[in-house]
Amino acid sequence: MKLSYIATGIALFAASLSASAGDFMNGEQIKAAVSGKTMTWSHMIKSKSGKSYYAEDGKVTGVANGTPREGTWSIEGDNLCVSYGSCLAIETDGEGGFYKVKNGSKRVVHIKLIEEGNTVN
Numbered sequence: 001m002k003l004s005y006i007a008t009g010i011a012l013f014a015a016s017l018s019a020s021a022g023d024f025m026n027g028e029q030i031k032a033a034v035s036g037k038t039m040t041w042s043h044m045i046k047s048k049s050g051k052s053y054y055a056e057d058g059k060v061t062g063v064a065n066g067t068p069r070e071g072t073w074s075i076e077g078d079n080l081c082v083s084y085g086s087c088l089a090i091e092t093d094g095e096g097g098f099y100k101v102k103n104g105s106k107r108v109v110h111i112k113l114i115e116e117g118n119t120v121n
Contacts, residue, residue: 021094
């Protein structure tokens with residue numbers, strides 16, 4: 001019985017991450033998508049790109065254009081908040097990544113690759 005509950009949980013988690021392009025994630029989905037993972041990203045407006053690791057304890061470390069940075073992250077409602085940035089909605093890109101979205105429709109950051117654990121080093 002326990003195994004079927006685990007399999008169901010895994011299937012639901014996978015379904016939440018494989019949403020179609022344009023779907024906005026809720027707070028629980030965002031937390032599951034980023035916690036304990038490294039994101040490779042590019043800013044869609046500014047000439048910035050890098051990697052950020054979102055630790056389970058709420059710390060975020062990374063590199064932006066070769067410069068190290070660190071701060072904290074949290075979920076507020078259905079937004080991902082980063083101390084050195086702002087609170088943004090998360091929209092799936094349909095290819096396993098997602099966009100950070102400002103003001104409900106302005107895509108500002110594209111998360112292209114999501115890796116388990118800290119691969120920033």
